[in-house]
Amino acid sequence: MTHTELRKQFLDFYRARGHAEIGQASLVPLQDTSVLFTTAGMHPLIPYLLGDEHPDGTRLVNIQRSFRTTDIDEVGDDTHVTTFEMLGHWSLGDYFKREAIEWSLTFVTNVLGFDRSRLAVTVYAGNKQASIGPDEEAATIWKDFGITRIAYLGSDNWWGPVHATGPCGPTTEIFVYRGHGEPALDSVPGGPKDHEWVEIWNNVFMQYAKQAERTFIPLTQRNIDTGVGLERVLMMVNGLLSVYETDLYQPIVAAISRETLASQDRDVRIIADHIKSAVFLIGDGVEPSNRDRGYVLRRLIRRAVSAARRLHEPVDWALITEAVIGVYGDIYPHLLDQQDFIQSTIVKEIDQFATRLDKAVTQLRRALARQMKPTTDEVVTLAFLAFQSHALPPELGYEVLAHEDFGIERTTFDRIIARKIEAHREISSAGQERKFGGHGLILDTGELKAVDEIELKKVTRLHTATHLLQAALRAVLGDHVHQKGSDITAERLRFDFTHPEKLTDEQKQAVEHWINDVVKRDLPMQYVELPLDEAKQVGALHFVDHKYPARVKVYFAGTNLKTAVSKEFCGGPHVTHTGAVGLVRILKEESSSSGIRRIKAVVDETP
Template identity: 30%
Template sequence: MKSQDIRKAYLDFFESKGHLIVPSAPIVLKDDPTLMFNNSGMAQFKEFFLGNGTPKSPRIADTQKCLRVSGKHNDLEDVGFDTYHHTMFEMLGNWSFGDYFKKEALAWAWEFLTEVLKLDKDRLYVSVFEGNPSENVPFDQDAFDIWKQYVSEDRIILGNKKDNFWEMGDQGPCGPCSEIHIDLRTDAERAAVSGRELVNADHPQVVEIWNNVFMEFNRKADGSLEKLPAQHVDTGMGFERLCMAMQSVTSNYDTDVFTPLIEKVEQITGKKYTNNEIKNISEEQNKTNIAIRVIVDHVRAVAFAIADGQLPSNTGAGYVIRRILRRAIRYGFTFLNTKEPFIYQLVEVLSNQMGAFFPEIVAQKNLVSNVIKEEEASFLRTLDQGLQLLENVVAETKGNEVSGEKAFELYDTFGFPKDLTALILKEKGMSFNEGEFEKSMQEQKNRSRAASEVSTEDWNVLVPGNVETFVGYDQTENEVKITRFRKVDSKKDGKLYQIVLDNTPFYPEGGGQVGDKGALVSANETIEIIDTKKENNLILHFAKSLPENVNGSFVAKVNADLRSHTASNHSATHLLHQALRSVLGTHVEQKGSLVAPNYLRFDFSHFAKVTDEELQKVEDFVNVRIQEQLPLIERRSIPFAQAIEEGAMALFGEKYGDNVRAIKFGESMELCGGIHVNNTADIWHFKITSEGAVAAGIRRVEAITNDAVKQFFAAQESALKEIKETLKNPQDVIKSVVSLQDENAKLKKQIEQLLKEKAKNLKGELASQLQNINGVDFLAVQVDLDANGAKDLAYELGQNKDNLFLVLATAADDKPMLTSYISKELVESKGLNAGQVVRELGKYIQGGGGGQPFFATAGGKNPGGIKEALEKAVEFVK
C-alpha cells in the first residue's frame, strides 16, 4: 500500500466506527503557553481531557502533524543516525472523550492492523502496565485480559512506568497505556532471538507502532493521583513506522514517504543513497546516508512550520525552526559538498507528495521555498565567516588543542556547528577541549533553565463545573465571582496568582492582541490584574496577590483607556491588511501581528522593499477608510464555510472552529476574535512609523493610531521649532538645512585633502624613524590622523619596501585604532600575520579586530592603552 492509501484506510476505518474525522491542527501552537509545537496527537484536545470544553463529538480521529525537537520530547540529535526517529512525523490518532474505553480501543486496534492491513499476527507484541504500588496504581488487569482474547500470553509484555504509563506533563491527566510493537526482522533472525526480548530495546526493526493511552487519573502538584470524573482514550500510531511495516522495508526512509525526496537530493547533489537492505557499506557512504536522511527529514519539519506561520528567527519557536534548517544545511555542506542553496528545491516534491491531504503546503509553496532559500544562503555565508574565525582561533592557539570555550563561542555566537569544528581541526591534526565545551554548554543551559523554571500549584476549585463566559465584546466591567485559583512561581516573574472567574470582560492574549489589564474591585480592596491569557480553554487573570475573601463578589474592571487604544490599533491592522493587498497585490498575506495599546506591528509576505511611494499610498488608503466613518459589522457565530464564501480572510496556521466571528469594515472582512472599535472614525488617524524585512519574503510595518499619532505630531512640531531656533529662525528651513549640508560637504573635502597632505609629509619623517630588527624594518608609533589617513600612510610607507613591519596608532575623537601593515614577503618568509598582531595588541585598548595577513585594523575603547600596545609590538619581530 502507498502511504496515501494507508492514511486513508486508517481514517475510513475509524469513521466506520462512528468517529468524526477532523483536520490536523497547525504544527505551531499559538494558544498554548505550555508548548511551542504540537508534539503529539492529543495536544489540540487537552482542554477536553481537563474538562474545560466539550468536543464536537465524543469520538474523533485524525492524522496530526507533530514536531519533537524541544523540551521533554526531543529527538533532534537522533535524526539521521537511525532509521526511525524524525523531527516532524504524522501521528494517526483516535480519541474517546468519556465514551468507549479499553475494550473497544484495543479490539479496534487489533482489527485494523490484522484484518484491514493484514499485518502478520506472529510479528506483533503488546504491552500492558505492570502497576506501581508506591503510587497505588494496580497492574492493568483489564488490558491484560482483553489482549488474551487476541494473542497468547507470551506475546503480552509487562511494562514499567517509563514505558507504559503516559503523562501529559508534571501535572494533569495521565494513565496506563498499552503499546503494540512489530518485529520486522527476517525469519532467520526471528528464529534465533525472540522479538519479545527486543521490545523497547531500541532495536531498529522491532519498533512500537501504536500506543493506546487510557486517561484515568489526574496527577496533582504533590505527585499524588486522583481519579478523573470521566475515562478517556488517547491513541497515537506512528504513520511513518506503519508505512515501513506495510511496505516490507526495514527503514522509514525506504518508504514512499521519503523516497521521492531522497531521489531529488540524489539528482541535485550527484550523491547516491543506499537503502537499509544493503549492508557493509563504507564509512564515507554511511556519512552520505546520514546527511541525506537529515535533509529529507528536516525539510518536512521546516516547510510545514513555515506554512503554518512560524518563520525562522533568533528567538523561541523561530529559533528552533532555524536550528533544524541549519542542521540540514550543515550536513549538506560537510558531507554532500553543497556550497549553494538547494534544500528549497525539495519543497516542490513535498507539495506534490502531501498537498492532497495537507493543502497548506500547496498554498504556501512559493513562500516556503523562498524563505528556505534565503535562510540557506544566509547560513552558508555564516559558515564561510565561521571558517575564517576558526582559522583565526587556530592561528592564536599554541599547541594542538583549541580552547573548548573558544569552540563554544563559535557555536553559540556564530552558529558554527560543534562537529564541523571538530572535523576541520582533525584535518589539521588538532582538536578542542571537549570538557570545556560541555561545561560552557551546561552553564548556558542552566542559565536558560533557571530563567524559565516554573512551579505550579494545584487549582483551588471554588465552584466545580463552572463554564467561564467571556462578555468583553459588550462591556468593560461586570459583576463576577472567583471559580478557581492557583499560585505560580517562576524565576522570571516571581510569585503570581492565576484567577478564573465565572464570567469576564477581560480579553485574553490571542490573535496578536495583548491581554487586557485592569482590576478586581470589592467594597474592601482592589486587586490589580496585570495580564490576561488563555490556557486549555480557561481565561487566566494574573495578579500579584489574592483577595482576602476569595468567595466574595467583585466587579471586574478592564482598563478602559488601554482597551480603547488597543481596539483602535487592532481595527487599523485590518485596514492595513486590506491596504497592502490593494497597493502591493493580493499575494500579500498576514504572517504575524502584535496589537498593543501604544502601537501595532504587522508582518506580511512580499518579496521586495516597500517603496516610500507605496507606503504613502498604504497610509492614505487606511486614512480614507477612517474618514469614511465605516461602522463595525460584527457576526459572532457564522459557519466557517459561509464566512469564507462571503469573502472573509482566514490566516494560515490558525485553528478555526465550525463557527467563527467575522469582523467587517466596508470591504475589509476577516475572521477575528479580537476587540475592535465601533466605527473607523474612532481610530482618528493612522501613521506608519517603520517598514523593513524580518525574514526572506517577509516585511514588517509598524504603525500608530489615535493618541499616539497626536503625540507623534506634537513631537514633530516641537522638533521643527527647535531646529528653527537653532538655525536662527530662517524663513525657509529646508533651504537653510540644504545650505548647511553643502557647506559641510565642502569642508569635509578640504579636511580630507589636508589629511592626505599631512600623511605625505609624515611619510618622510617616519621613514627616518624605521629600526632594523632581525632584518625587519620596524616602526610602532602614534600619528595624528584619522583611520583612513593611517591606512593611506601605511600603504605609502610600504610601497617601496619588502621588509616593513608597521603598527600605527590613532585616537581621533578619543576612539583608539591600531593599524598594522606587514610586507607580503615577510608574511610568507617569517609567518607574520597582521590580523594576529592587531588581535593581540587590541587587548591593550580594550578592543579587537582583524583583517588580512598583510593589513589589519583593531578598534577599542581605551586610548590610555595605546602606549603599552606600541611598546609590545616590537616583541613580534624580536
C-alpha cells in the first residue's frame, strides 16, 4: 500500500460516516503563542473541543502535519520521527466510545487487513488520587466486538490538556503484533515483550475538564479525538521493519546513500528525518536562529551534519532537500513553491556550521596530538576549549573523542564539561548575575540546555523535577538508586539511574504519585552553602567519584534541611517552590546499559 492510497482510504472511510474533511494547520500555531509547534491534529481544534461551534459540523476528519522533539534522541530507531502526519477524526459532542471503537476496529481489520488474532488494545487503568476509575466502559465495548487481549495501563493511556486547564480524558490504543508466529496468550503491550507490539491507533475520550485547582469535572460536551500515525501504519500494513523503508522515506534515503542497506543505518535515518523536518519547518516560515523555533530548526540541521560526518561517503544536501519535496510536493504545494528558498536556507546553514565545526575539530586533533599521555580530564578540557573558541556546543567534542577511541564514557564527559562551564561562569559571574539572576545558566551543554530566558524557565522546572524524580525513585525502589547521568532540554528530562530491572507499571505510577504529591504540597525549594563534609553528613545526594570544592551548595525541597524530601549537591537553577514544577509524567522507562535504567519525563497537567 502506498502513502497516497492510505490517505485516500482513511478520508473516504470517515467521509462515508458523515465526517467533513477540514484543512490542515501550519506547524507554527497562528492563534496559540503558548506553544512553539503544532504537535497533533487536535491542537488547532481546541476551541471547538471546548464547546465553540465548528462551521463544518460535529464530525470532522483530516490529515495534519505535526512536529515533536520529545523523543528526538530515539530518532533513528524503527519508528520514531520528529515530523509526522496524523490521520485524525473528531466527534464534537456527537458520537462517543462505542462508535469510535467500532469504526477503528473496522478500518484496521476490513480496510487495512490486520488479523484480529494479532491485535491488542489498551485502556486506562485509572488514578485513585484523581478519583478517576478504570475505563471499564471501553474494555466492555472491545469485548463486545470480540477483542479480549486488553491491557490496563496508567499514564500512557491518559491524554492531558495542552495547557494548564482544558479538555482531557482516558485513551484506548490499538497495537499490532510484529513478533514471529502467533502472540503468546499472556503477551500484551506494556508487558515483558512490549517491543513486539507497535501502536498504530489512539482514540482519546475527552470526557473531563481539568480545572485550575487540579480537579477534574465531567465535560458537558464529550468529544472523540483520534490520532493515527500515517508512517507507522504504512510500515505495519506493508510488513516492513521500519518507517524508513516506506515510500515516504525511501527516495530520501536513496538521496543520502547508495548503500543497499542504507535504510538500516541510524545516521542515514537521522539525516532523512531531520532534513525532512527542516524542509517542513522552513516551509511554514521558520528560519534558523538562536531563539525559540529557530533554535529548534538550527539544532535539527546541526544534528544532521553531525550524523553525516559519521558516514563514509559525501552528502549532497540540496539533493536530499529535493528528494523530500519530491515526496511531499503534490500533497503540500507550498513546499514546491518555496523549493529554492528552502534549499538555499538549509545549505547556507550547513555550510556555516560545517566550517566552524571543521575548525574546531582540527584544533582539537592538533591539541591532542601534542599530548603524550593525557588524562581524561585533560582530554575533555581540550575539547571544551576547542569548541568553545568557535562558539559551538562543547558536547559536540564527544563525537570526535569517541571517533578517536579515547574510551571516555558520555556521563564522564558531560560531568567534566559541566564543571568547566561552571568554572567559566564564575570567572564572569558579575555579567551572568545581571542577566540570569546568578542562576548560572548552562547554554546548550552539560546537564541543562536552554537558549534564552524563556527556555531557562522551562528547563528550570524540569531540573527541579529531576531532583524530585531521584528522591521518588529512592523512596519507591530503595537506596541503591543513584544518578548516573541526566540531560534536560526545554521539552523533557532524561535521567539515568542504577537499578537492575525494568520498572513495573505499579512502580512507575508510584514514582509519579510521589513526585506529584510533593508538587501539590508546594514545598519551598531553597539552598544552603555548607562545608563539603557537613553536606555529606546531612545526607545530600552527590556523585561519589566527583571532586567537589571545599564548600558546596545543597538544594533541598522542604521547610528545613533535616526533614527535606529531597536534598542534593547542585549549582541550580531551581524553582522557588515545588508547586511551580507542574505535574510530572513519565513518558518512557528503558534500559540504558547493564544495570542502568533510563527515564524520560515531561512536566504537564495530567493527573
